[in-house]
Amino acid sequence: MSQPAFLILDDSASERLIIKHVLSDAFPDAAISQANDAESARGMFAAMSLDCILLDYSMPQMDGVAFAEELRRAYPHLPIVLVTGVGDEMLVSHAMRRGVTDYIPKSRINVESMRRIVERAIQSCSLRKIVVAQREELETFAYALAHDFKQPIRQIRTFTELISQEVPNGDSPELQQYLTFLGQAAQRLGSLVDVMSQYTLLNQEPELHQISLAAVMENVTGALNSEIKERGAVLTFTGDVSLHGNETLLGQVLQNLILNGMKYNKSDPPRIDVRATCTIDECTIAIQDNGIGIAEQYLGEIFRPLVRLHTTSEYAGTGLGLTLARKAILAQHGTIECESEVGVGSTFIVRIPLSGGPSRRPDEAATH
Ligand SMILES: Nc1ncnc2c1ncn2[C@@H]1O[C@H](COP(=O)(O)OP(=O)(O)OP(=O)(O)O)[C@@H](O)[C@H]1O
Numbered sequence: 001m002s003q004p005a006f007l008i009l010d011d012s013a014s015e016r017l018i019i020k021h022v023l024s025d026a027f028p029d030a031a032i033s034q035a036n037d038a039e040s041a042r043g044m045f046a047a048m049s050l051d052c053i054l055l056d057y058s059m060p061q062m063d064g065v066a067f068a069e070e071l072r073r074a075y076p077h078l079p080i081v082l083v084t085g086v087g088d089e090m091l092v093s094h095a096m097r098r099g100v101t102d103y104i105p106k107s108r109i110n111v112e113s114m115r116r117i118v119e120r121a122i123q124s125c126s127l128r129k130i131v132v133a134q135r136e137e138l139e140t141f142a143y144a145l146a147h148d149f150k151q152p153i154r155q156i157r158t159f160t161e162l163i164s165q166e167v168p169n170g171d172s173p174e175l176q177q178y179l180t181f182l183g184q185a186a187q188r189l190g191s192l193v194d195v196m197s198q199y200t201l202l203n204q205e206p207e208l209h210q211i212s213l214a215a216v217m218e219n220v221t222g223a224l225n226s227e228i229k230e231r232g233a234v235l236t237f238t239g240d241v242s243l244h245g246n247e248t249l250l251g252q253v254l255q256n257l258i259l260n261g262m263k264y265n266k267s268d269p270p271r272i273d274v275r276a277t278c279t280i281d282e283c284t285i286a287i288q289d290n291g292i293g294i295a296e297q298y299l300g301e302i303f304r305p306l307v308r309l310h311t312t313s314e315y316a317g318t319g320l321g322l323t324l325a326r327k328a329i330l331a332q333h334g335t336i337e338c339e340s341e342v343g344v345g346s347t348f349i350v351r352i353p354l355s356g357g358p359s360r361r362p363d364e365a366a367t368h
């Protein structure tokens with residue numbers, strides 16, 4: 001930062017003077033502007049590029065936090081330091097959730113603390129800007145990759161089938177086998193790419209509405225009809241509840257969990273029971289199977305990308321189904337966990353709030 005530009009917004013001329021004095025001692029090269037109300041501050045933002053704003057928390061004509069929120073929307077990476085009076089510190093965490101980067105209490109303003117806090121705010125905003133830009137770039141790259149891979153994979157599969165039809169069966173059994181392997185590899189690559197594009201799409205905030213679980217289950221049962229018949233599985237559903245979620249995402253999650261329940265299952269018949277119950281603020285959906293079960297030490301692992309407890313020759317799969325399911329549930333402010341006993345079966349428990357509130361378990365939401 002060659003010559004940093006700062007703005008002090010405070011309705012009190014004497015407070016502005018004190019802050020300006022300390023700020024110019026902390027940053028001798030800085031260009032420091034002042035405004036006494038939001039309107040003149042807006043004008044300055046339009047006219048110049050600022051490196052940091054120091055904003056008074058309580059001004060008679062204006063709510064400092066509401067103004068910070070407005071600035072955050074317009075300037076996502078602007079360092080905003082809130083200057084708080086006695087007692088205002090209590091409200092700092094609320095202010096930081098609304099877009100404030102850091103704060104400095106008026107009682108503790110001195111050259112050293114001013115330099116430290118302003119530099120920290122500038123650094124954290126520039127790091128966040130880099131992270132956001134890199135994430136966007138990665139998402140675009142992953143999306144393009146998934147999209148561009150689809151066509152050549154389809155072509156490999158089609159031509160493999162055409163070649164295998166052309167090669168006379170009895171002439172070269174090895175060749176037929178190689179073609180079968182080639183077709184299977186292309187199919188697996190196709191599934192991986194499909195799953196990758198789903199994963200990328202899940203980075204966007206989904207629209208949440210009031211939805212009926214029975215309607216979601218009806219679609220899921222329809223989509224899985226042939227797999228259920230093929231496996232001779234029994235799927236039951238009880239508990240038509242209404243919850244605040246996304247029909248498509250919840251449908252994908254249930255589909256993944258039911259497919260897993262049928263796939264990792266040696267019972268005859270495989271049974272999957274889906275049961276929903278609600279408390280006053282949350283809906284719990286239990287998806288229980290009578291399958292092979294999962295050993296306790298793997299219960300936390302299975303939601304991580306590409307974790308598979310079996311080889312592809314035992315059970316086919318990409319190892320991303322549960323990662324996607326977890327991401328989709330977190331996007332609906334919910335949680336997912338698994339209880340299981342080897343040889344008895346597994347129960348996946350999904351919890352989703354009934355209204356659009358935050359997850360009951362912020363620790364889980366934070367790790368996604
Ligand atoms: N209901 C279940 N019973 C027993 N093991 C399970 C069950 N669900 C998942 N697993 C284990 O967890 C692993 C991860 O499951 P996940 O659904 O993420 O991937 P996958 O089924 O291997 O592949 P896909 O991405 O095609 O779903 C599985 O490979 C399997 O070992």
Ligand SMILES: [Mg+2]
Nearest residue numbers: 260317321322
């Ligand atoms: Mg799966």
